[in-house]
Amino acid sequence: MLEIAKEAARAAALDPDAATPAIAPMPPATRFALRMRPETATEIGSVAGFQLDLPINRASLGPRLAARLGPNEWLLIAEDGETEAIEAEIASALGERFHALVDISHRNVGLSVRGAQAADMLNAGCPLDLSTDALPAGSATRTLLGKAEIVLIHEDDAPTYRVECWRSFAPYVHGFLQEAARDFDGG
């Protein structure tokens, strides 16, 4: 494992003190991009506590979060510091099955967006229909927020959303949401 595995915890992309009640940078986490054939996911069901046999654009929530972003792509999120253990677990569970597992812990930054106005704040830059009919709790999808690509995970009906973006986009995404929050109580 490269030294970069511990980089996410060492250098935060966003100042944790910049949190507002509505928008808060999330602590560092272990993240993986997992690619494999859809048939393999159906066959094994779940691996290392991550449920994989989900419909496209759904997530199984919990301390080990798995989001199916496409027919053959999953985003796995777990607590920080579990990188090596999870990697070994998945590698042994999948064995010779064709797959690609990439550590992206340091590439992504998580933001938590919550409160009654959360959907309105996201809709300031994201054209998706965020009503609970179209995007119920447990949904997860890659989309756009302003000019940045994000992964949007609808965690619960509080509502709480988790916004995952690339590290270099984090100040932009955070600033964008704070700007949007000014129109609402969250600012």
Added chain:
Amino acid sequence: MLLIPCPYCGDRPEIEFRGGGEAHIARPRDPQAVDDQAWAEFLFYRTNPKGLMAERWNHAHGCQRWFNALRDTVSDRILESYRMGEKPSGGGSS
């Protein structure tokens, strides 16, 4: 905003997509065996119809899959979308 139906994700806003030009253009199996005219037609010649057209689209900021869509170039309405390797069910000019 125009909604484009992704065969994997359903109706999504157009800014998540990238267009890939005309669909169902097969690359000659042996490029060495075709003459310049046939190769030029494969590379550059497109139908550009007024009406129904099969196009390739990529859901770049979504599931990142390529798929085909049947679009009316007059009304800009997308009649159906289907996965790579499949045929349109409606009357397409594929």
